[in-house]
Amino acid sequence: MSTVEIRNNLHHLIDSISNEGLLMKFYAIMSRMNERADGELWGRLTPAEQEELIRADIESNDPANLIAHTEIQKKHKKWL
Numbered sequence: 001m002s003t004v005e006i007r008n009n010l011h012h013l014i015d016s017i018s019n020e021g022l023l024m025k026f027y028a029i030m031s032r033m034n035e036r037a038d039g040e041l042w043g044r045l046t047p048a049e050q051e052e053l054i055r056a057d058i059e060s061n062d063p064a065n066l067i068a069h070t071e072i073q074k075k076h077k078k079w080l
């Protein structure tokens with residue numbers, strides 16, 4: 001797929017999304033990725049590892065996936 005096709009498809013996808021929350025997440029991801037320069041560590045990761053980190057970042061922004069700090073403290077109290 002050419003760059004022009006990717007951009008056109010991306011515009012069509014964005015235009016088809018009516019969920020504001022999803023649009024905000026998509027915007028945040030794209031903004032962060034656009035602002036970051038590929039660093040040495042990122043460049044050494046495989047595409048699969050990069051994708052896994054991106055997914056983990058997205059999932060970490062969903063409050064349903066988070067665990068309260070107090071719960072973690074209780075669970076690991078003997079090491080704190």
